[in-house]
Amino acid sequence: MSNEKMTILIDGVAVEATEGQTILQAAADAGIYIPRLCNHKDLLPGGHCRICTVKINGRPGSSCTFPVADGLVIENDTDELNAMRRAIVEMLFVEGNHYCPSCEASGNCELQALGYRLGMINPEYPYQEPKNEIDATHDDVYIDRDRCVLCGRCARASVQLDGKRVFGFDGRGLGTRIAVNSPDGLGGTNLSVDDRAATICPTGCLRVKGQGPDIPVGQRAYDSTPIGSDIERKQTVKQAT
Amino acid sequence: MAVSTSNQKRKVVINPVTRVEGHGKVTIQLDENGHVERTRFHIIEFRGFERFVQGRMYWEAPIIVQRLCGICPVSHHLAASKAMDVVAGVDQVSPTAEKMRRLMHYGQTYQSHALHFFHLASPDLLFGFDAPVEKRNVLAVLAEYPDVARKAVLMRQYGQEVIKATSGKKIHGTGSLPGGVNKNLGAAERDTLQARVDTMIEWAVEGLELCKTITKADLDKLVKFGSFESNFMSIVAEDGCMDLYDGKLRVIDADGEKIFDQVAPADYLDYIEEEVRPWSYMKFPFIKSLGKEKGWYRVGPLARVNACDYIDTPIAEKERQEFMALGGGRPVHATMAYHWARMIETVHAAEKMKELLADPDLQGTELRRKGERRNRGVAWIEAPRGTLFHHYEVDEQDKITLANLIVSTTNNNEAMNEAVRVIADQYLDGKEITEGLLNHIEVGIRAYDPCLSCATHALGQMRLQVRLTDARGHLIDEKLRG
Numbered sequence: 001m002s003n004e005k006m007t008i009l010i011d012g013v014a015v016e017a018t019e020g021q022t023i024l025q026a027a028a029d030a031g032i033y034i035p036r037l038c039n040h041k042d043l044l045p046g047g048h049c050r051i052c053t054v055k056i057n058g059r060p061g062s063s064c065t066f067p068v069a070d071g072l073v074i075e076n077d078t079d080e081l082n083a084m085r086r087a088i089v090e091m092l093f094v095e096g097n098h099y100c101p102s103c104e105a106s107g108n109c110e111l112q113a114l115g116y117r118l119g120m121i122n123p124e125y126p127y128q129e130p131k132n133e134i135d136a137t138h139d140d141v142y143i144d145r146d147r148c149v150l151c152g153r154c155a156r157a158s159v160q161l162d163g164k165r166v167f168g169f170d171g172r173g174l175g176t177r178i179a180v181n182s183p184d185g186l187g188g189t190n191l192s193v194d195d196r197a198a199t200i201c202p203t204g205c206l207r208v209k210g211q212g213p214d215i216p217v218g219q220r221a222y223d224s225t226p227i228g229s230d231i232e233r234k235q236t237v238k239q240a241t
Numbered sequence: 242m243a244v245s246t247s248n249q250k251r252k253v254v255i256n257p258v259t260r261v262e263g264h265g266k267v268t269i270q271l272d273e274n275g276h277v278e279r280t281r282f283h284i285i286e287f288r289g290f291e292r293f294v295q296g297r298m299y300w301e302a303p304i305i306v307q308r309l310c311g312i313c314p315v316s317h318h319l320a321a322s323k324a325m326d327v328v329a330g331v332d333q334v335s336p337t338a339e340k341m342r343r344l345m346h347y348g349q350t351y352q353s354h355a356l357h358f359f360h361l362a363s364p365d366l367l368f369g370f371d372a373p374v375e376k377r378n379v380l381a382v383l384a385e386y387p388d389v390a391r392k393a394v395l396m397r398q399y400g401q402e403v404i405k406a407t408s409g410k411k412i413h414g415t416g417s418l419p420g421g422v423n424k425n426l427g428a429a430e431r432d433t434l435q436a437r438v439d440t441m442i443e444w445a446v447e448g449l450e451l452c453k454t455i456t457k458a459d460l461d462k463l464v465k466f467g468s469f470e471s472n473f474m475s476i477v478a479e480d481g482c483m484d485l486y487d488g489k490l491r492v493i494d495a496d497g498e499k500i501f502d503q504v505a506p507a508d509y510l511d512y513i514e515e516e517v518r519p520w521s522y523m524k525f526p527f528i529k530s531l532g533k534e535k536g537w538y539r540v541g542p543l544a545r546v547n548a549c550d551y552i553d554t555p556i557a558e559k560e561r562q563e564f565m566a567l568g569g570g571r572p573v574h575a576t577m578a579y580h581w582a583r584m585i586e587t588v589h590a591a592e593k594m595k596e597l598l599a600d601p602d603l604q605g606t607e608l609r610r611k612g613e614r615r616n617r618g619v620a621w622i623e624a625p626r627g628t629l630f631h632h633y634e635v636d637e638q639d640k641i642t643l644a645n646l647i648v649s650t651t652n653n654n655e656a657m658n659e660a661v662r663v664i665a666d667q668y669l670d671g672k673e674i675t676e677g678l679l680n681h682i683e684v685g686i687r688a689y690d691p692c693l694s695c696a697t698h699a700l701g702q703m704r705l706q707v708r709l710t711d712a713r714g715h716l717i718d719e720k721l722r723g
Contacts, residue, residue, distance in 0.1 A: 136638035212300035217409025
């Protein structure tokens with residue numbers, strides 16, 4: 001990767017970017033938050049969730065996969081895009097059984113936090129109410145597929161960070177589900193609780209056993225500031241006037 | 242409206258009971274001579290939490306089951322945590338964890354008792370059972386007794402602040418987990434609560450004095466009202482002291498003699514059995530050794546004050562002794578004495594909060610312990626309305642396979658039916674359901690419990706009515722409320 005500098009325009013603000021970066025990375029470096037769910041800073045982009053969709057020279061594209069180029073004009077924080085993102089989050093909510101009040105991930109859940117940030121009040125789409133048994137066959141980690149958003153983080157982390165192939169996708173379309181590479185369930189895989197894949201889930205789907213809501217209310221990740229605040233705190237650019 | 246029938250038997254139904262959380266239905270069946278033959282206090286609401294938790298992970302239970310209730314979620318939160326302590330192999334949580342939980346529990350008892358007495362029951366006591374409907378609510382108390390109402394609101398607020406400081410939220414917090422808690426009490430939180438705790442004791446004593454004054458002014462009527470004799474059940478400490486958070490089970494008979502004592506939670510099924518009756522979604526528990534007919538009992542403040550040997554806080558103990566004198570050496574059986582006992586406990590909870598807030602263990606840092614996993618956990622707690630049982634079975638993969646909850650209202654089920662029967666017998670006049678009868682039945686139910694929503698076990702509708710039927714079950718009169 002060369003270090004060639006370039007300038008892109010995000011919502012009218014000139015942002016310096018480096019060749020090889022994605023739009024999402026360049027924006028984050030400048031303190032501009034583009035909502036995202038499947039993306040993780042330690043993983044190669046997956047482009048699964050489409051929440052980071054921005055308009056690139058007027059055409060929609062996922063900012064986590066789209067490389068910067070000099071002079072790109074990006075729309076990010078617009079009513080239209082945020083409404084689209086909210087719709088995606090709502091669809092993710094109704095596709096699973098996301099009971100935040102009794103979910104141990106509540107307060108630290110990126111899906112829940114996106115719902116709040118994007119102003120989701122109540123899903124407009126019909127609940128699908130899937131029926132999935134929890135896979136608790138592993139001694140230390142369990143999967144509650146009712147809370148899976150198919151972000152694929154666990155699958156990418158297992159390959160890219162742990163050097164294993166514990167997770168993958170199975171099925172197509174609405175029938176897609178996160179799968180494990182053993183017919184005996186998670187307990188039949190070589191997943192270790194110390195693997196990055198075990199703790200990289202953005203929701204309450206893949207959890208280390210026995211934790212419960214161990215972080216007190218008030219100290220959880222999104223109790224006092226919305227998701228993306230960490231990025232926005234390092235804002236280095238001034239809003240265009 | 243009265244319905245005449247060719248037959249002499251009739252049935253009365255009161256539905257819904259107002260100022261009772263949840264819904265119920267009362268059916269009064271008359272015999273051929275127009276006397277009350279039997280009454281049924283139906284609970285026709287469904288919660289289903291015993292099924293919801295099946296297949297869930299065991300550490301989720303304390304945050305799932307507390308959603309049973311918005312008034313006393315802490316009781317379910319803590320009872321489930323205690324049962325899951327056993328499952329997690331922790332026989333004794335750390336002193337910090339135990340005291341944080343106790344503080345949470347006393348905060349909850351305090352706010353819930355204040356709600357029960359001041360907001361829900363005091364209109365009956367201050368304005369009379371037959372006062373017009375527009376007067377029998379907390380707003381009328383606010384208008385005519387503004388000082389009482391203001392303090393009642395602030396007492397609840399204080400209890401809720403204690404719950405927030407210990408569980409993270411005023412309602413449905415997450416403070417307690419299998420094996421301990423997730424936070425201690427910060428010095429700033431402690432100082433804020435300590436600053437007001439003496440006032441809370443003072444106001445609780447004022448509430449108790451108000452309750453005593455009202456009761457003594459009409460003692461003859463109130464002692465007889467809806468009263469009957471029964472066994473009483475409560476958790477007590479090893480030495481017989483009142484303990485609302487933990488202890489062993491004691492049941493005394495109508496004379497105060499012990500039927501059993503110091504029964505451990507794990508053994509509850511050897512002593513208690515539950516009967517299912519087709520007309521109610523709520524089960525009827527009874528003491529096995531006495532059988533279905535004689536084995537029912539009462540729980541809650543009256544049962545606890547009657548069953549304990551003493552209370553370990555000075556003001557409440559002095560008040561307990563005065564209260565027990567009413568029974569003349571036997572337990573106090575009056576239904577309306579529940580309120581008096583409730584206010585003694587309110588004082589006790591405030592005294593306990595003061596004691597705990599001064600304890601440096603609350604600032605300790607050992608929050609959670611671990612142990613060897615077990616497959617069964619049973620625990621109980623004295624919830625504001627009475628003894629609450631939580632029993633879980635957990636498989637090798639940490640999933641809950643069975644849950645049995647015997648909630649306070651279920652424990653009081655037969656007793657509440659009996660109270661309604663006695664009141665119907667005392668106040669049913671002729672073949673019509675009068676306003677007076679409705680009011681009196683409601684007052685009787687409220688003495689035990691304003692909460693019905695948590696106590697049901699099967700699917701049903703959510704309405705309450707009072708029906709009067711004849712001996713053949715034909716409807717004679719019906720009144721709906723709410």
